[in-house]
Amino acid sequence: MEYRTGLGWDSHRIAVGRPLILGGVVIAADFGLEGHSDADVLAHAITDAILGAAALGDIGMHFPDTDARWKGADSMKLLAHAVALARGAGFHIVNVDSTVILERPKLKDYRASIRQRLAECLGLELDRVSVKFKTAEKVGPVGEGRSAEAQAVVTLRRD
Numbered sequence: 001m002e003y004r005t006g007l008g009w010d011s012h013r014i015a016v017g018r019p020l021i022l023g024g025v026v027i028a029a030d031f032g033l034e035g036h037s038d039a040d041v042l043a044h045a046i047t048d049a050i051l052g053a054a055a056l057g058d059i060g061m062h063f064p065d066t067d068a069r070w071k072g073a074d075s076m077k078l079l080a081h082a083v084a085l086a087r088g089a090g091f092h093i094v095n096v097d098s099t100v101i102l103e104r105p106k107l108k109d110y111r112a113s114i115r116q117r118l119a120e121c122l123g124l125e126l127d128r129v130s131v132k133f134k135t136a137e138k139v140g141p142v143g144e145g146r147s148a149e150a151q152a153v154v155t156l157r158r159d
């Protein structure tokens with residue numbers, strides 16, 4: 001049995017008039033995130049963590065933001081595609097841990113729905129999917145409300 005670990009990180013600029021979507025869940029906020037796709041920073045970090053663990057490149061390699069096909073794309077579809085690529089290489093996901101760093105709004109009331117949505121997309125039981133939230137203590141671009149970041153770690157198993 002072989003175990004692999006992958007790391008993912010992403011950042012998107014905050015923009016008025018855009019939706020705020022995290023892990024496929026629409027968050028009530030007076031701003032959203034800028035991006036070629038739907039700018040789901042959490043889905044992007046997890047996608048990169050899966051691709052990283054399987055050594056299958058990164059999100060930009062599979063879904064270039066110069067490609068009109070991915071304009072406004074539902075990032076959960078990109079995540080599902082990364083899962084399929086990893087499965088194709090013989091990997092199963094053991095668990096996913098993640099952190100969204102965003103100054104506001106408070107996200108903890110969305111934890112259950114985000115975990116549920118991710119678990120469905122990843123084909124995992126709920127207790128294998130963790131989502132955490134942090135502020136940046138008002139420091140730096142995230143703390144000043146100019147951007148959002150997400151980090152993810154994924155463990156894959158190949159029997």
Ligand code: C5P
Binds near residue numbers: 107109134135136
């Ligand atoms: O960043 P800080 O340590 O102050 O966050 C404290 C708690 O607030 C976090 O553990 C998390 O549960 C919650 N939080 C949140 N939404 C955010 C940031 C933090 O619900 N945007």
Ligand code: MG
Binds near residue numbers: 010011035039040
């Ligand atoms: Mg992104």
